[in-house]
Amino acid sequence: MAQPEKTLRLILGDQLNASHSWFAQPDNRVTFVIMEVRQETDYVAHHIQKVAAFFAAMRAFSDHLQRQGHRVIYLRLEDPQNRQGIPANINHLVQSRGFRRFEYLLPDEYRLDMQLKDMAASLPVPAGAADTEHFLTERHDLGEMFAGKKRFLMESFYRKMRRRYDILMDGQKPVGGEWNFDTENRVPYDGRVPIPAPLTFRNDVSRLVDMIRRSKVKTIGEIEPRQLIWPIDRPQAIELLDTFIADGLPRFGTYQDAMTLKSWSLFHSRLSFALNTKILRPMEIVAAAVNAWQKNPKRVVIHQVEGFVRQILGWREYMRGVYWAMMPNFEGMNFFGHDRPLPDYYWTGETRMRCLAAAIGQSLRYAYAHHIQRLMLTGSFALLVGVHPDAVDAWYLGIYIDAVQWVEMPNTRAMSQFADGGVVATKPYVSSANYIRKMSDYCGACAYDPKKRHGEGACPFNSLYWDFYARHRDKLASNPRIGMMYRTWDRMAAAERKRILQQADTYRRGLNSL
Numbered sequence: 384m385a386q387p388e389k390t391l392r393l394i395l396g397d398q399l400n401a402s403h404s405w406f407a408q409p410d411n412r413v414t415f416v417i418m419e420v421r422q423e424t425d426y427v428a429h430h431i432q433k434v435a436a437f438f439a440a441m442r443a444f445s446d447h448l449q450r451q452g453h454r455v456i457y458l459r460l461e462d463p464q465n466r467q468g469i470p471a472n473i474n475h476l477v478q479s480r481g482f483r484r485f486e487y488l489l490p491d492e493y494r495l496d497m498q499l500k501d502m503a504a505s506l507p508v509p510a511g512a513a514d515t516e517h518f519l520t521e522r523h524d525l526g527e528m529f530a531g532k533k534r535f536l537m538e539s540f541y542r543k544m545r546r547r548y549d550i551l552m553d554g555q556k557p558v559g560g561e562w563n564f565d566t567e568n569r570v571p572y573d574g575r576v577p578i579p580a581p582l583t584f585r586n587d588v589s590r591l592v593d594m595i596r597r598s599k600v601k602t603i604g605e606i607e608p609r610q611l612i613w614p615i616d617r618p619q620a621i622e623l624l625d626t627f628i629a630d631g632l633p634r635f636g637t638y639q640d641a642m643t644l645k646s647w648s649l650f651h652s653r654l655s656f657a658l659n660t661k662i663l664r665p666m667e668i669v670a671a672a673v674n675a676w677q678k679n680p681k682r683v684v685i686h687q688v689e690g691f692v693r694q695i696l697g698w699r700e701y702m703r704g705v706y707w708a709m710m711p712n713f714e715g716m717n718f719f720g721h722d723r724p725l726p727d728y729y730w731t732g733e734t735r736m737r738c739l740a741a742a743i744g745q746s747l748r749y750a751y752a753h754h755i756q757r758l759m760l761t762g763s764f765a766l767l768v769g770v771h772p773d774a775v776d777a778w779y780l781g782i783y784i785d786a787v788q789w790v791e792m793p794n795t796r797a798m799s800q801f802a803d804g805g806v807v808a809t810k811p812y813v814s815s816a817n818y819i820r821k822m823s824d825y826c827g828a829c830a831y832d833p834k835k836r837h838g839e840g841a842c843p844f845n846s847l848y849w850d851f852y853a854r855h856r857d858k859l860a861s862n863p864r865i866g867m868m869y870r871t872w873d874r875m876a877a878a879e880r881k882r883i884l885q886q887a888d889t890y891r892r893g894l895n896s897l
């Protein structure tokens with residue numbers, strides 16, 4: 384169908400999908416607009432690397448489109464004509480440049496979806512929205528699949544996706560006879576195989592960082608402005624993918640839950656930024672992993688590749704579906720009624736708890752922590768002490784390079800804080816020191832004793848763990864996956880239970896000095 388003349392098309396910072404049909408060929412009746420706006424830098428305090436990486440990737444994408452012959456308006460944060468909000472900028476452009484139509488790509492965040500819908504309805508020209516052509520499911524597929532159900536089971540969703548896309552399938556059966564290789568996966572790192580040095584880039588974003596600082600955008604974390612480590616364009620993202628497939632994938636599943644002081648990313652891909660900005664497509668990553676296994680199944684064995692495919696084809700799409708099924712009520716959920724602020728060390732990493740110091744420290748340094756650090760260290764601790772889910776959400780949404788609400792919120796509020804009361808997780812993800820000691824080398828280097836529940840030097844995770852269950856007995860006791868925990872608690876001597884609760888109380892009162 385012929386384009387109406389003079390169309391303005393908006394591309395958001397996480398819509399950098401070069402293979403979108405919008406960009407199939409240049410059309411001088413179409414102008415794209417990409418904008419750096421305070422609306423997006425200020426809705427939460429972001430990590431400085433995150434702001435710099437988004438802007439650098441947006442600028443690289445604009446350059447790429449212009450090299451392809453597309454017309455692009457790029458609004459920099461400091462441009463005098465920048466009105467710092469998306470609707471204000473679009474309104475101004477439409478009116479001042481005489482565009483006769485406005486189009487946008489469907490945003491992945493609810494707040495933007497609402498904002499753009501409202502704006503489109505009030506513009507003086509006709510408007511339309513198009514799909515981002517990125518995801519493997521539609522927004523509401525998952526909600527429809529689990530309509531009327533109390534729980535959204537990731538495993539059923541994942542199997543459906545494997546069948547639908549014919550990934551690692553042998554007819555109707557999973558390749559290797561199993562859908563899940565968890566028993567072979569998830570072992571602690573034993574030092575036997577070397578961890579590959581993470582491929583990092585040296586993007587010089589110093590001028591961008593100067594601009595961000597001049598504009599007084601409030602940020603958190605550290606940056607080396609001449610060496611932004613994250614991929615900002617397609618060639619870099621592809622290089623990161625190829626490196627991961629060669630060096631990380633062969634051990635991915637085995638060590639996916641391991642934590643160590645020896646490395647900040649172990650065998651993880653660190654592809655989340657490139658994926659969430661849509662520089663990479665989920666299916667090209669899945670295909671690269673499957674292809675590596677097909678080519679050399681002895682080097683990349685099935686449980687490694689299945690563990691990885693599950694993350695992208697399963698968890699990522701599932702979380703997106705959860706988000707759209709649960710918004711907008713999701714944002715207000717607080718099953719346990721938690722109300723405390725985050726401890727101060729979430730902003731500094733300065734705590735004697737070695738595990739938290741490591742996870743928070745590397746988050747401030749690299750804007751990255753891997754899944755188990757997020758879930759079982761920072762997330763679990765915040766849940767144990769009773770932090771308000773709003774505060775936990777804001778921290779995760781700000782600190783990670785890959786944080787966008789559609790994926791951050793289901794992971795944080797639902798999976799890690801159980802604030803949805805169990806739609807996503809079957810039980811709260813909390814642990815005592817036992818799990819952390821088993822899966823990491825943190826405890827050996829810690830000021831606290833992982834074996835002590837109370838008394839001098841007792842690991843805070845231990846007493847806080849029991850205190851959490853004791854406090855929330857009315858909400859959790861009927862959960863069949865937790866019953867055993869209460870039986871263990873009830874079998875403890877009354878004096879021991881008292882000492883544990885007293886210890887937890889002391890720690891909760893002096894939370895900022897742990």
Ligand SMILES: Cc1cc2nc3c(=O)[nH]c(=O)nc-3n(C[C@H](O)[C@H](O)[C@H](O)COP(=O)(O)OP(=O)(O)OC[C@H]3O[C@@H](n4cnc5c(N)ncnc54)[C@H](O)[C@@H]3O)c2cc1C
Nearest residue numbers: 651652653654655694699753754757758785786791794795
């Ligand atoms: C509290 C909490 C908050 C999180 N916030 C975010 C977030 O804001 N953005 C984000 O992309 N991920 C988030 N995750 C999920 C996960 O931790 C990150 O996707 C992962 O650590 C990114 O690193 P990676 O690329 O090295 O991942 P890998 O371990 O190499 O995994 C490969 C890819 O699988 C996908 N993936 C893996 N696990 C998940 C998951 N649980 N949900 C969705 N996708 C997944 C990611 O796209 C990731 O890049 C969060 C997890 C928790 C527990």
Ligand code: SF4
Nearest residue numbers: 736738826829833842
């Ligand atoms: S002893 Fe406790 S606080 Fe220290 S590293 Fe182990 S789990 Fe963390």
